[in-house]
Amino acid sequence: MAQIVECVPNFSEGRKKEVVEDIASAVREVDGVRILDVEMDASHNRAVLTFIGEPAVVQEAAFRSVAKAVELIDLNLHEGEHPRIGAADVIPFIPISNISMEECVRLAHELGERIWKELEVPVYFYAEAALKPERRLLPKIRKGEFEALKKEMGVRPERAPEVGEPRIHPTAGATVVGARGPLIAYNVNLRTDDLDLAKRIAKGIRASSGGFPEIQAKGFRLEDRGLVQVSMNLLNFRVTAIPRVFEAIREEAEAAGIPIESSEVVGLIPLDALLDCAEHYLQLQEFSRGQILERRLWE
Amino acid sequence: MAQIVECVPNFSEGRKKEVVEDIASAVREVDGVRILDVEMDASHNRAVLTFIGEPAVVQEAAFRSVAKAVELIDLNLHEGEHPRIGAADVIPFIPISNISMEECVRLAHELGERIWKELEVPVYFYAEAALKPERRLLPKIRKGEFEALKKEMGVRPERAPEVGEPRIHPTAGATVVGARGPLIAYNVNLRTDDLDLAKRIAKGIRASSGGFPEIQAKGFRLEDRGLVQVSMNLLNFRVTAIPRVFEAIREEAEAAGIPIESSEVVGLIPLDALLDCAEHYLQLQEFSRGQILERRLWE
Numbered sequence: 001m002a003q004i005v006e007c008v009p010n011f012s013e014g015r016k017k018e019v020v021e022d023i024a025s026a027v028r029e030v031d032g033v034r035i036l037d038v039e040m041d042a043s044h045n046r047a048v049l050t051f052i053g054e055p056a057v058v059q060e061a062a063f064r065s066v067a068k069a070v071e072l073i074d075l076n077l078h079e080g081e082h083p084r085i086g087a088a089d090v091i092p093f094i095p096i097s098n099i100s101m102e103e104c105v106r107l108a109h110e111l112g113e114r115i116w117k118e119l120e121v122p123v124y125f126y127a128e129a130a131l132k133p134e135r136r137l138l139p140k141i142r143k144g145e146f147e148a149l150k151k152e153m154g155v156r157p158e159r160a161p162e163v164g165e166p167r168i169h170p171t172a173g174a175t176v177v178g179a180r181g182p183l184i185a186y187n188v189n190l191r192t193d194d195l196d197l198a199k200r201i202a203k204g205i206r207a208s209s210g211g212f213p214e215i216q217a218k219g220f221r222l223e224d225r226g227l228v229q230v231s232m233n234l235l236n237f238r239v240t241a242i243p244r245v246f247e248a249i250r251e252e253a254e255a256a257g258i259p260i261e262s263s264e265v266v267g268l269i270p271l272d273a274l275l276d277c278a279e280h281y282l283q284l285q286e287f288s289r290g291q292i293l294e295r296r297l298w299e
Numbered sequence: 300m301a302q303i304v305e306c307v308p309n310f311s312e313g314r315k316k317e318v319v320e321d322i323a324s325a326v327r328e329v330d331g332v333r334i335l336d337v338e339m340d341a342s343h344n345r346a347v348l349t350f351i352g353e354p355a356v357v358q359e360a361a362f363r364s365v366a367k368a369v370e371l372i373d374l375n376l377h378e379g380e381h382p383r384i385g386a387a388d389v390i391p392f393i394p395i396s397n398i399s400m401e402e403c404v405r406l407a408h409e410l411g412e413r414i415w416k417e418l419e420v421p422v423y424f425y426a427e428a429a430l431k432p433e434r435r436l437l438p439k440i441r442k443g444e445f446e447a448l449k450k451e452m453g454v455r456p457e458r459a460p461e462v463g464e465p466r467i468h469p470t471a472g473a474t475v476v477g478a479r480g481p482l483i484a485y486n487v488n489l490r491t492d493d494l495d496l497a498k499r500i501a502k503g504i505r506a507s508s509g510g511f512p513e514i515q516a517k518g519f520r521l522e523d524r525g526l527v528q529v530s531m532n533l534l535n536f537r538v539t540a541i542p543r544v545f546e547a548i549r550e551e552a553e554a555a556g557i558p559i560e561s562s563e564v565v566g567l568i569p570l571d572a573l574l575d576c577a578e579h580y581l582q583l584q585e586f587s588r589g590q591i592l593e594r595r596l597w598e
Contacts, residue, residue, distance in 0.1 A: 004593055034595040052596065096592060182592070189584075246581055262584035268592040278576035282545055285488075285561035293395060293481070293567040294303055296333040297351065 004097035005104060006036075006052045006182065007062045010090045011069045012078050014045040019072050026068040027051055030061040036268065045080025046089075052096060059107050062091055063114055070119050070172040075146045083142045085149050086173040088115075090138065092127060093179045096270050098289075104179035105129045112163045112177045121169045122153070122161035127178035131162050138176065146173045181214065181236025184273055185266035188230045188249045192258045195221045198228035201252045205230075205245055212240040212248070227261055237273040243280040303396035304403060305335075305351045305481065306361045309389045310368045311377050313344040318371050325367040326350055329360040335567065344379025345388070349567075351395060358406050361390055362413055369418050369471040374445045382441045384448050386471035387414075389437065391426060392478045395569050403478035404428045411476045415463035418471070421452070422462040426477035430461050437475065445472045480513065480535025483572055484565035487529045487548045491557045494520045497527035500551045504529075504544055511539040511547070526560055536572040542579040 013019045017040070024038050027049060037050040051061060066088040073087035091111065093104040105128055112123035130136045144152070146168075152159045153166045153174070160166045161174060168174055190198060198219030203209045206217040214235040222229050230249055234240060250260055272289075279287055289295065312318045316339070323337050326348060336349040350360060365387040372386035390410065392403040404427055411422035429435045443451070445467075451458045452465045452473070459465045460473060467473055489497060497518030502508045505516040513534040521528050529548055533539060549559055571588075578586055588594065 002596075004596065006592065036592070036595055052592065242581065260582055262582045264584050265586055265590055268590055270592045274574055274577040274591070277581060278573040281580040282541065282576060283559060283561045285563050287564055291564055291567055292573070293305065293335070293351065293569045296335055297301075297303065 002097070003055055003099040003103075004052055005055045005058045005099055005107065006050065006094040006096050007058050008048060008050050008092055008094065009062060009065055009088060010084075011047045011049070011065075011073065012045065012075060012080070012084045012087055012089055013069070013073050014041045014043075014047050014080065020047040022072060023047070023065050023068045024049060026064040027061040030057050030064065032057040033061045041082075043080065044082035045078060046082045046084070055099060055103065055107055058093070059111055062093075062111055063118075066091065066111075066115055066121070066175060067119055070121060070169070074171040075173045076171060078146075083139075083145050084173075085142050085146050086121065086169075086175040087171070088121075088175045090126070091175060091177045093129075094182045095179075096182060097272060101128050101179060101181070108177045108179045112175075115175055115177070116161075116164035119169070119172070120164070121172050122164035122167065122174045124174060124176045125162045125178055126176050127180040129178040135162075141176055149174060181238065182270050182273075184234040184237055184242070184269050186232050186234055186242060186245075186263065186269075187266065188232075188246060188263045189222065189225075189227045189261040190230070190249075190253050190258050191261040192228060193221065193226055194256075194258070195219060195228050197253065197256055197258060198230050201249055202230050202232075204252060205232075205248050212245060214239045215245060217245075234273075237270070237276065241276050241280065242273060243277055301396070302354055302398040302402075303351055304354045304357045304398055304406065305349065305393040305395050306357050307347060307349050307391055307393065308361060308364055308387060309383075310346045310348070310364075310372065311344065311374060311379070311383045311386055311388055312368070312372050313340045313342075313346050313379060319346040321371060322346070322364050322367045323348060325363040326360040329356050329363065331356040332360045340381075342379065343381035344377060345381045345383070354398060354402065354406055357392070358410055361392075361410055362417075365390065365410075365414055365420070365474060366418055369420060369468070373470040374472045375470060377445075382438075382444050384441050384445050384472050385420065385468075385474040387420075387474045389425070390474060390476045392428075393481045394478075395481060396571060400427050400478060400480070407476045407478045411462045411474075414474055414476070415460075418468070419463070420468045420471050421460035421464065421466065421473045423473060423475045424461045424477055425475050426479040428477040434461075440475055448473060480537065481569050481572075483533040483536055483541070483568050485531050485533055485541060485544075485562065485568075486565065487531075487545060487562045488521065488524075488526045488560040489529070489548075489552050489557050490560040491527060492520065492525055493555075493557070494518060494527050496552065496555055496557060497529050500548055501529050501531075503551060504531075504547050511544060513538045514544060516544075533572075536569070536575065540575050540579065541572060542576055 108129035202217035205211040407428035501516035
């Protein structure tokens with residue numbers, strides 16, 4: 001089966017439609033790449049593209065989108081609510097199907113080299129592609145944004161990029177390239193109006209309170225439906241799978257005498273995350289994705 | 300998303316490789332059709348092709364395969380263990396994705412008309428495409444095989460075909476066209492060597508003993524693993540889904556103090572059958588197949 005990788009680059013332009021359209025066109029002209037989504041936010045003054053395909057073409061499309069952004073966006077003229085250091089601000093690669101995180105890290109590192117070599121934009125690596133632990137998260141890298149980085153990159157060693165000389169691009173700033181797991185927005189609804197229960201369960205499962213790794217969770221009230229919800233982001237379903245959080249929530253809710261009413265996926269979800277559920281609950285043994293009848297049409 | 304239909308035609312030639320290869324080539328030359336499997340059985344003297352694609356191209360490929368078989372196979376020279384009445388013996392269409400059984404019945408009926416019109420082979424309709432209840436099953440239609448049908452078709456009204464004059468093709472006989480659900484071979488293994496338990500559970504769930512519709516089931520011993528198995532054919536997973544039989548088996552096994560060891564899918568399975576499992580166990584609400592991230596690459 002084909003390898004599928006996703007790329008979700010963020011650009012510092014959320015107001016001029018023609019600029020974002022030009023960037024999207026640069027992606028579209030690469031054969032085999034499919035754009036899933038183009039989002040523009042005027043107050044953030046930021047656009048987010050989502051596209052998928054095989055690794056080589058997605059990497060090529062990512063480069064072309066960065067090149068186009070470097071050509072069209074001048075950060076000196078940019079203002080918006082969202083922190084940013086570059087015209088092409090953040091470029092994550094995400095493994096979707098038949099591809100490892102290691103391969104996505106390699107795609108990120110290669111892209112970073114090319115961005116410096118051909119566009120003279122210095123590059124930082126973040127998330128799974130980070131080469132320094134303090135650069136796994138974006139806020140550290142983006143501290144003070146373009147305006148501070150312009151002054152500090154050349155003089156403060158801790159702000160030196162991973163690729164390229166410590167010389168910020170005069171209009172396009174710097175770019176952060178990385179690899180991360182696919183984010184799944186997943187909610188479990190409980191047949192009660194006891195908000196404390198939802199909050200307690202959320203606290204018990206989220207990584208920040210010592211729960212499951214790669215899980216963010218909050219408790220909410222669904223006023224109109226008279227229910228409460230454990231609302232989650234699964235940051236990497238290969239580390240913590242859906243059945244694990246679903247069963248943990250069910251157990252704690254049932255211990256309080258409350259049944260699960262339903263669950264819901266918000267937005268997109270990789271096929272593998274759903275197949276994992278089927279395999280888990282059916283205790284499937286020796287099942288291969290190659291047994292899926294439609295697979296030949298995807299190759 | 301694309302509509303996907305499967306076609307699994309059976310031909311009366313299982314010994315001459317070049318004949319079967321010619322029939323497969325006729326299928327392959329239709330753009331957009333993918334052959335999943337070509338099986339030949341010498342003692343049955345029969346070949347089975349499996350291919351998938353969008354409805355129009357699969358129907359076209361089915362016609363071409365029949366035309367090629369009519370051209371190359373002479374039933375007067377055919378002998379083998381498997382009952383048959385035609386060079387192209389049985390042609391079922393199977394709904395896989397985004398297509399109803401009704402549409403597959405229509406594909407079958409149209410193909411039948413064309414086979415008579417262009418090839419002068421009379422056609423019977425079976426399974427979901429049957430126009431007469433006594434022709435839902437094949438044995439009635441194939442009674443006495445080619446040799447008896449040759450004598451009886453023109454003189455016994457109950458043997459008249461649905462399409463065409465009651466005049467058997469001198470070398471290619473007659474063809475049975477139909478529509479049926481996708482067959483899933485699915486087994487559940489129990490952590491015990493109590494064969495009686497597996498047999499009792501199988502009897503409880505199979506349609507023929509008053510269990511779930513569209514389920515065939517038998518109990519087996521897995522000698523080498525010291526387990527017993529409930530071995531099933533799911534003839535239509537949209538009528539009886541995998542979780543329904545899995546949970547029924549689990550309940551009855553647990554009542555006897557026996558846990559499920561694992562389950563296994565033998566051969567191919569439609570994606571929808573697995574997604575149904577994820578939806579069932581997660582109590583997924585308002586989930587649409589369009590939320591699957593990879594879907595754009597399949598369109």
